Amino acid sequence: MSSLDPQSKPASARFRLFTPILAGATLRERLLACLGALISIAVTGMIGGYFFGDGIDLPLIVAPMGASAVLLFAVPASPLAQPWSIIGGNTISALMGVFAAHVVHDPVIAIGVGVSLAIAAMSFTRSLHPPGGAAALTAVLGGPAVAHWGLLFPLIPVALNSCVLVALGIAFHKLSWRSYPHVAAPVAANLHGTTDLPSDRRVGFNEQDIDAALVNLDESFDIDRGDLGRLLRQVEFESLVRSNGKILCRDIMSQDVISIEESGTTEDARALLLKHNIRTLPVRSDDGRLIGTLGLRELAHASVSFKDHISPAATASAGDKALSLLPVLTDGHTHAVIIIDAELKILGLISQTDLLSAVARALPAGQSDNRAA
Known part of the structure; x- marks a missing residue:
């Protein structure tokens, strides 16, 4: 086939005319x-x-x-x-x-x-x-x-x-449910009230790196600096999830989940948290459906009943990629993600410790040793 034949071009080249010129345009x-x-x-x-x-x-x-x-x-x-x-x-x-x-x-x-x-x-x-x-x-x-x-x-x-x-x-x-005027996402703050950067900002690139790159490229780009940083961090995250996509939530979740019924008492919930040394206690309805979660923070304001102090639960499906939970479990607030099925029944739980172990296993052989050296 001749190199000039249009059919010899790659598919991406043949259909480039129909691809949007702006990234993300649908x-x-x-x-x-x-x-x-x-x-x-x-x-x-x-x-x-x-x-x-x-x-x-x-x-x-x-x-x-x-x-x-x-x-x-x-x-x-x-x-x-x-x-x-x-x-x-x-x-x-x-x-x-x-x-x-x-x-x-x-x-x-x-x-x-x-x-x-x-x-x-x-x-x-x-x-x-x-x-x-x-x-x-x-x-x-x-x-x-x-x-x-x-x-x-x-x-x-x-x-x-x-x-x-x-x-x-x-x-x-x-x-049409679109954001306008556009406001770039604010710089993440440390939820613990200290001057340290949030955990997800302590590694990888920082704002100074973005500024240095823009200076060295010596060009103007039609994107807000804050949006540029958010885009680059999302690219890092997507790459991490893709590279470790074989690890699913079902592979690392705890299946013997300690939970409490909505009709339980505050004292019962506090006793379960302390006895099992856990930070997150799922609350289920009488038919076993997940309602939300409790922690010592919520129970500190509850009297006999905790119904008015239940927090929304962070959830995922068993077939989701485990590393996709990283943003949730590193937000400084969430300690565990509840794994549920289509009927909101509790299948398992993934804690920060569970995900940390999965990330450690995903590191290439010798990489952790090199970092320690």
Whole structure:
């Protein structure tokens, strides 16, 4: 077969045209983006028409709003698509365009000055928004409408269009169960009230490593620094689970699980915890279904009955990969995961000790000895 034959290409190359250009983009996300843009741009134009449709020399909606809608609905987690970036970036850029048009009389030079000033102003005001460049150009080349409204043009219709678009975007994302405005996950805190880093942050890379890598790569990336760190840690975790996927929960769980019925007393629960030297006591209903868990922390506030102090249980299935429990059992709060079946019946329990033993067995031969040396 000829090397030029399309059939000789790898499958990944043949179907690259159909793969999303953005990492993590799904068909559902793209369809939602299309729907959101359709609704928001149409409603923004309708509102503009309501206010400016009686002969006022203003467009119903300025062209940069189309580009803003792409960011707002297609990549809502981008720092460039947040509310201040859209409203501030478009408005400030339009103001820079109006300024350039009034100061520089050569339109060719004015358009360059307008866009360059827009980038500088957006950078200093932390409102960088790519459609802002188009807003600056619109202000320079907008013709009689822009000239007539002068310094008011950045406010009406640019700022007004931007505010309406952002308000519609917030409402749409909330209704479609998407997070917007996007807030990067906060840095994990130590739940024990000490200055130590959480246990999962004491090994591997840290924030200083991320900063050093960004400096050495010498490029700007369209992702929040906090999101970048969260992504890298998730990659580390997925790699660990994949590399040790043969160890399942059923292989390491304790099957003789000490538990208590919901009708038991606080004294009974405390006695079981102390007698068996355990930290987590599953609570089951009369028919054996898991209800939640108890620990000495919960029992410290209970009187005779503990029903109002039962905590939600961390659960997993017997066929789940054991190392997938790492985030739960290292969160500084959870001491055990209850293994249940489809009917919520208790099959077993995996404690922090059980998982630690599994991780130790998963280490390549000699690796623990090398670390100790």
